[in-house]
Amino acid sequence: MIQELRRLFAYNRWANLRMLEALEELTPDELGRDLKGSFPSVAATLVHLMGAEWVWMRRWSGSSPQAFPPSLVLDSVAAVRQEWDRLWEEQQAFLAGLDDEALQRTVAYTRFDGASQEQPLHELLRHVVNHATYHRGQVAIMLRQLGHTPPSTDLVRYYREEAG
Numbered sequence: 001m002i003q004e005l006r007r008l009f010a011y012n013r014w015a016n017l018r019m020l021e022a023l024e025e026l027t028p029d030e031l032g033r034d035l036k037g038s039f040p041s042v043a044a045t046l047v048h049l050m051g052a053e054w055v056w057m058r059r060w061s062g063s064s065p066q067a068f069p070p071s072l073v074l075d076s077v078a079a080v081r082q083e084w085d086r087l088w089e090e091q092q093a094f095l096a097g098l099d100d101e102a103l104q105r106t107v108a109y110t111r112f113d114g115a116s117q118e119q120p121l122h123e124l125l126r127h128v129v130n131h132a133t134y135h136r137g138q139v140a141i142m143l144r145q146l147g148h149t150p151p152s153t154d155l156v157r158y159y160r161e162e163a164g
Contacts, residue, residue, distance in 0.1 A: 001100050001103055001122060002095075002098050002099055002100050002102075002103060005095065005098075005103070005122065005125050005126070006095050008125075008126065008129045009091060009092075009095060009125075009128075009129065010162075011129070011155055011158045012128070012129045012132050012133075013088055014153075014158050014161075015132070015133070015136055015153035015158065016049075016084060016132065016136070017081075018151040018152075018153050019136050019139055019140075019150075019151060019153060020077055020080065020081050020084070021151065022143060022148065022149075022150055022151045023042065023046075023077045023139070023143075024077050024078075025148060026042065026077070026146065026148070028076075030042070030146050031043045031074065031077070033146070035142050035145050035146075037138055037141070037142060038135075038138060039138070041142075042139060042142050042143075042146075043074040045135055045138055045139055045142065046074055046080055046139070047068070047074055048068075048135065049131075049132060049135045049136075050080060050083060050084055050087065051068030051069070052068075052128070052131055052132075053084075053087055053091070053128060053132070054068065054069060054087060055068065056124060056127075056128050057087065057090055057091060057094065059107060059109040059124070060094060060107055060121065060124065060125075061094070064109045064110035066110070066112060067112065098121075102121065103120070103121050103122040103125070104120055104121070104122065105120070105121050106118050106119065106120055106121075107119060107120070107121050107124055133153075133155075136153050140153075
Protein backbone atom coordinates (compact mmCIF):
# COMPACT_ATOMS: atom_id res chain seq x y z
CA MET A 1 0.00 0.00 0.00
CA ILE A 2 2.83 2.44 0.78
CA GLN A 3 4.22 2.09 -2.74
CA GLU A 4 0.83 2.96 -4.21
CA LEU A 5 0.55 6.04 -2.00
CA ARG A 6 4.06 7.20 -2.85
CA ARG A 7 3.15 6.85 -6.51
CA LEU A 8 -0.06 8.86 -5.98
CA PHE A 9 1.94 11.63 -4.31
CA ALA A 10 4.40 11.58 -7.22
CA TYR A 11 1.42 11.97 -9.54
CA ASN A 12 0.10 14.83 -7.42
CA ARG A 13 3.46 16.59 -7.66
CA TRP A 14 3.61 16.03 -11.43
CA ALA A 15 0.08 17.41 -11.89
CA ASN A 16 0.69 20.42 -9.65
CA LEU A 17 3.86 21.30 -11.56
CA ARG A 18 2.03 21.05 -14.89
CA MET A 19 -0.68 23.33 -13.53
CA LEU A 20 1.82 25.87 -12.18
CA GLU A 21 3.64 25.90 -15.51
CA ALA A 22 0.40 26.79 -17.27
CA LEU A 23 -0.35 29.50 -14.70
CA GLU A 24 2.96 31.24 -15.40
CA GLU A 25 1.29 32.65 -18.52
CA LEU A 26 -1.30 34.55 -16.48
CA THR A 27 -1.03 38.24 -15.71
CA PRO A 28 -1.42 39.43 -12.10
CA ASP A 29 -4.90 40.66 -13.06
CA GLU A 30 -5.87 37.24 -14.38
CA LEU A 31 -4.51 35.50 -11.27
CA GLY A 32 -6.62 37.69 -9.01
CA ARG A 33 -9.73 38.11 -11.15
CA ASP A 34 -12.98 37.10 -9.44
CA LEU A 35 -14.35 34.27 -11.57
CA LYS A 36 -17.18 33.38 -9.15
CA GLY A 37 -16.00 29.85 -8.40
CA SER A 38 -15.77 27.94 -5.13
CA PHE A 39 -12.85 30.23 -4.49
CA PRO A 40 -13.09 33.55 -6.28
CA SER A 41 -9.84 33.48 -8.24
CA VAL A 42 -7.02 31.31 -9.46
CA ALA A 43 -4.84 32.84 -6.74
CA ALA A 44 -7.36 32.04 -3.99
CA THR A 45 -7.73 28.49 -5.28
CA LEU A 46 -3.95 28.01 -5.24
CA VAL A 47 -3.72 29.33 -1.70
CA HIS A 48 -6.43 26.89 -0.64
CA LEU A 49 -4.82 23.97 -2.44
CA MET A 50 -1.36 24.50 -1.02
CA GLY A 51 -2.72 25.53 2.38
CA ALA A 52 -4.69 22.31 2.64
CA GLU A 53 -1.59 20.23 1.91
CA TRP A 54 0.28 22.20 4.59
CA VAL A 55 -2.51 21.62 7.14
CA TRP A 56 -2.66 17.89 6.45
CA MET A 57 1.11 17.59 6.79
CA ARG A 58 0.83 19.19 10.23
CA ARG A 59 -2.07 16.95 11.24
CA TRP A 60 -0.17 13.81 10.23
CA SER A 61 2.71 15.05 12.37
CA GLY A 62 0.54 15.49 15.46
CA SER A 63 -0.59 19.12 15.50
CA SER A 64 -3.93 20.64 14.50
CA PRO A 65 -3.58 24.11 13.03
CA GLN A 66 -6.85 26.00 13.04
CA ALA A 67 -6.14 27.96 9.87
CA PHE A 68 -3.78 28.20 6.96
CA PRO A 69 -0.52 29.96 7.78
CA PRO A 70 -0.98 33.75 7.55
CA SER A 71 2.18 33.95 5.46
CA LEU A 72 0.51 31.93 2.70
CA VAL A 73 -0.17 34.58 0.09
CA LEU A 74 0.22 34.58 -3.64
CA ASP A 75 2.75 37.14 -4.80
CA SER A 76 3.52 35.22 -7.97
CA VAL A 77 3.32 31.74 -9.41
CA ALA A 78 7.07 31.48 -8.82
CA ALA A 79 6.56 32.20 -5.11
CA VAL A 80 3.89 29.50 -4.90
CA ARG A 81 6.23 27.09 -6.66
CA GLN A 82 8.98 27.82 -4.15
CA GLU A 83 6.66 27.21 -1.18
CA TRP A 84 5.27 24.05 -2.77
CA ASP A 85 8.81 22.77 -3.40
CA ARG A 86 9.49 23.04 0.35
CA LEU A 87 6.23 21.31 1.18
CA TRP A 88 7.00 18.57 -1.36
CA GLU A 89 10.32 17.88 0.35
CA GLU A 90 8.53 17.64 3.69
CA GLN A 91 5.92 15.27 2.23
CA GLN A 92 8.62 13.10 0.66
CA ALA A 93 10.52 12.82 3.93
CA PHE A 94 7.29 11.91 5.73
CA LEU A 95 6.33 9.27 3.16
CA ALA A 96 9.85 7.81 3.19
CA GLY A 97 9.44 7.09 6.89
CA LEU A 98 6.25 5.09 6.46
CA ASP A 99 5.60 1.43 5.88
CA ASP A 100 2.34 -0.46 5.37
CA GLU A 101 1.88 -0.91 9.11
CA ALA A 102 2.29 2.81 9.81
CA LEU A 103 -0.46 3.58 7.29
CA GLN A 104 -2.96 1.84 9.57
CA ARG A 105 -2.39 4.18 12.51
CA THR A 106 -5.21 6.45 13.51
CA VAL A 107 -4.59 10.17 13.20
CA ALA A 108 -6.48 12.29 15.71
CA TYR A 109 -6.88 15.97 14.87
CA THR A 110 -9.15 18.94 15.34
CA ARG A 111 -10.95 20.27 12.29
CA PHE A 112 -11.24 23.98 11.54
CA ASP A 113 -14.79 23.95 12.96
CA GLY A 114 -13.39 22.71 16.31
CA ALA A 115 -14.73 19.16 16.02
CA SER A 116 -12.46 16.26 16.91
CA GLN A 117 -11.79 13.71 14.22
CA GLU A 118 -9.95 10.41 13.92
CA GLN A 119 -9.16 8.55 10.72
CA PRO A 120 -6.60 6.06 9.45
CA LEU A 121 -3.53 7.71 7.95
CA HIS A 122 -3.91 5.87 4.62
CA GLU A 123 -7.37 7.45 4.12
CA LEU A 124 -6.05 10.93 4.83
CA LEU A 125 -3.13 10.51 2.44
CA ARG A 126 -5.50 9.51 -0.36
CA HIS A 127 -7.75 12.42 0.52
CA VAL A 128 -4.95 14.93 -0.10
CA VAL A 129 -4.39 13.64 -3.63
CA ASN A 130 -8.11 13.52 -4.37
CA HIS A 131 -8.62 17.04 -2.95
CA ALA A 132 -5.85 18.40 -5.15
CA THR A 133 -7.34 16.73 -8.23
CA TYR A 134 -10.71 18.34 -7.51
CA HIS A 135 -9.26 21.84 -7.19
CA ARG A 136 -6.95 21.45 -10.20
CA GLY A 137 -10.15 20.78 -12.14
CA GLN A 138 -11.50 24.08 -10.89
CA VAL A 139 -8.30 25.83 -11.96
CA ALA A 140 -8.65 24.23 -15.41
CA ILE A 141 -12.12 25.76 -15.75
CA MET A 142 -10.80 29.13 -14.61
CA LEU A 143 -8.01 28.96 -17.18
CA ARG A 144 -10.59 28.37 -19.90
CA GLN A 145 -12.67 31.31 -18.62
CA LEU A 146 -9.55 33.47 -18.94
CA GLY A 147 -8.95 32.30 -22.51
CA HIS A 148 -6.04 29.95 -21.75
CA THR A 149 -5.63 26.23 -22.36
CA PRO A 150 -5.24 24.13 -19.22
CA PRO A 151 -2.76 21.28 -19.13
CA SER A 152 -3.85 17.67 -19.04
CA THR A 153 -3.30 16.35 -15.54
CA ASP A 154 -5.15 13.05 -15.83
CA LEU A 155 -3.78 10.17 -13.78
CA VAL A 156 -3.73 7.91 -16.83
CA ARG A 157 -1.53 10.43 -18.66
CA TYR A 158 0.88 10.40 -15.72
CA TYR A 159 1.02 6.61 -15.83
CA ARG A 160 1.73 6.68 -19.59
CA GLU A 161 4.50 9.25 -19.20
CA GLU A 162 5.95 7.42 -16.22
CA ALA A 163 6.09 4.19 -18.26
CA GLY A 164 8.03 6.05 -20.93
